[in-house]
Amino acid sequence: MGLIEIYFGSIAGIITLIGLAQGYARELGRTMIIIVAIFLLLYVEDRLNPILNRVWQMVFSADEQGTQNFFLSNFYLVIFVITIFAGYAGRVISFSGQEWPMPQGTILSCLVGAINGYLISGSLWYYQHIYGYPLSSIGWIDTDLSPIAVELVRYLPQNIMPSPTPWVIPIAILLLMRVRG
Amino acid sequence: MSESTPGTVAFVFYVLLFGWIGFRRGLFRELSVLIVSVGGFFLLQQNQGLALDIVRQVLGLLGGIIVIGAKLLAALRAGGAGDEGEPVHTLLDPLDWLSDADQPTVSFLVWAGVLLLTYILTNKAIPDNQSTSGLLASLIGMGNGLFYIPTFAPRLFAFIPEIGVESVSASGSGVQGAFGGISEMMQSSFGNIWATLGPQQPVLIAIGLTVLLVAVISTLRRGQT
Numbered sequence: 001m002g003l004i005e006i007y008f009g010s011i012a013g014i015i016t017l018i019g020l021a022q023g024y025a026r027e028l029g030r031t032m033i034i035i036v037a038i039f040l041l042l043y044v045e046d047r048l049n050p051i052l053n054r055v056w057q058m059v060f061s062a063d064e065q066g067t068q069n070f071f072l073s074n075f076y077l078v079i080f081v082i083t084i085f086a087g088y089a090g091r092v093i094s095f096s097g098q099e100w101p102m103p104q105g106t107i108l109s110c111l112v113g114a115i116n117g118y119l120i121s122g123s124l125w126y127y128q129h130i131y132g133y134p135l136s137s138i139g140w141i142d143t144d145l146s147p148i149a150v151e152l153v154r155y156l157p158q159n160i161m162p163s164p165t166p167w168v169i170p171i172a173i174l175l176l177m178r179v180r181g
Numbered sequence: 182m183s184e185s186t187p188g189t190v191a192f193v194f195y196v197l198l199f200g201w202i203g204f205r206r207g208l209f210r211e212l213s214v215l216i217v218s219v220g221g222f223f224l225l226q227q228n229q230g231l232a233l234d235i236v237r238q239v240l241g242l243l244g245g246i247i248v249i250g251a252k253l254l255a256a257l258r259a260g261g262a263g264d265e266g267e268p269v270h271t272l273l274d275p276l277d278w279l280s281d282a283d284q285p286t287v288s289f290l291v292w293a294g295v296l297l298l299t300y301i302l303t304n305k306a307i308p309d310n311q312s313t314s315g316l317l318a319s320l321i322g323m324g325n326g327l328f329y330i331p332t333f334a335p336r337l338f339a340f341i342p343e344i345g346v347e348s349v350s351a352s353g354s355g356v357q358g359a360f361g362g363i364s365e366m367m368q369s370s371f372g373n374i375w376a377t378l379g380p381q382q383p384v385l386i387a388i389g390l391t392v393l394l395v396a397v398i399s400t401l402r403r404g405q406t
Contacts, residue, residue, distance in 0.1 A: 025401055031394065097401025104209055104313060108397055115393075166387035173391045177398055 003142040004133075005149045008125045012117030018088075019113015020106065025099050027112040029092030030084075032174050034119045037083040038157060039167035041076055041123075066137065073131035080123055093178055122157040129153055195330075196323050203322015207312025210303040211321040217299040218292075218328055225292050229284040232291050237279055289336065316396035 019027045049072060056071050099105045128135060136143045145153070153159065161167060203211045225232050279287065303312075312318075 024397060028394065028398060095398050095401055100313065100400050104311070104400075107208075107212060108317075108400060112394075112397055115390075160386055161383040163383060166383040169384070169387040170391040170394055174394060174398070177395065 004125070004145060005152060007141065008121040011121040011124065012114070015117035015120055016110060016113040019116055020109050022109070022113075023099050024105070024109040024112040025095055025097065026092075027109065027116060028174075029094050030087045031112060031116055031119070032171060033087030033092055034084060034116055034123075035167055035171055037080055037087075038119065038123055039164050039171065040083075041080060042158060042162075042164035042167065045076070066132075066134065069131040070134035070137065073127050073134045076127045077124060080127065084120055093175075095178060119157050122155075125153070126156045126158045129156065196326055199326025199329075200319040200323045203325065204314050204319045206304070206318070206322070207307075207309065207314050208318040208321060209312035210307050211312075211318055211325060213303045213307070214296070214299050215321055215325050215328070218296050218325060221292050221295050222328075222332060225288040229288045230281075232288040233279065233281070233284050236287050236291065240279070289332075292332075313400070316392070316399055320393065320396055 052072060052075060053068055056068055060067075100108060128141065133141050133143045135141045
């Protein structure tokens with residue numbers, strides 16, 4: 001197995017364990033935050049990229065594609081990580097009620113944690129992939145993707161739902177369910 | 182009405198049937214079956230030789246018991262011990278009728294047997310109050326049903342030349358083999374259906390994710406915090 005899927009697989013695994021520890025009632029609120037973050041970044045990406053490129057050229061007077069990709073990739077990465085951190089550290093929309101007891105409750109916590117792990121690590125991977133793995137220039141990532149990694153890239157969240165519009169569906173339905181109580 | 186309509190209706194009925202079974206049996210039972218069916222299938226695909234060896238040994242043991250019984254019966258009737266080369270002994274030698282070429286068939290039969298046993302045991306061993314019914318249980322039940330399509334259908338309908346569903350076999354070994362097997366299964370069985378959905382795919386994935394999350398939320402019990 002190549003290095004990159006170990007990186008992102010480990011991130012997904014850790015988030016799954018956090019979900020297991022926290023319980024699925026809390027994790028569902030975070031799932032909403034993650035989906036909102038994915039939606040917002042997909043929505044603004046095409047509109048924001050030309051502006052960010054221009055700012056980069058004005059500030060650094062550099063027109064090199066590699067450095068611009070490095071900047072764009074890290075910009076989205078930082079924004080995404082801040083949003084997710086806010087979701088994990090702060091208060092989120094919570095769903096009232098009591099969780100199922102063990103073992104079913106544990107399985108559900110694991111399931112929701114795994115969904116969050118997939119969405120988070122998949123998004124981090126996506127922002128590396130579309131900008132040509134700029135972190136490889138500082139030796140953090142091996143760009144020689146294994147067959148598994150090449151296959152997994154097809155199933156990254158933003159690759160299976162490239163348009164921001166479908167991401168609104170779960171957000172809207174979950175908000176309606178929360179309002180309904 | 183298009184040519185594919187009966188097939189689509191049959192598919193929907195099939196999925197609904199497994200959804201109903203999932204609802205009746207509950208989440209924990211269905212999840213146990215899912216783990217055993219998917220895990221067992223790929224484990225057996227990776228270790229077909231081992232499965233064949235175990236089956237040979239078990240059959241050899243059973244054959245040995247039958248031979249001893251037959252000899253004992255013959256001895257009681259004739260008043261003496263039977264010979265080694267009696268026809269019953271050669272008939273019951275598993276090496277004679279289980280060659281290495283039978284590995285896929287044997288591993289599939291072992292898997293089907295384990296699956297059947299899991300259905301029966303989970304019904305008996307897991308009490309109703311531990312396996313709650315609901316939307317999530319139905320979804321897991323549907324997942325089980327979808328997994329059986331590419332595994333059972335080609336074998337059940339082997340006499341129909343163009344069934345449209347290919348048999349599944351895991352290629353390679355280890356994680357890569359299992360992943361390749363899952364990917365191959367998804368593409369061979371649902372690839373055509375999925376391709377026809379075209380631009381609606383993302384919306385369906387979003388609906389699927391939403392249904393899953395709503396199913397999880399619906400398990401939160403009301404009136405208590």
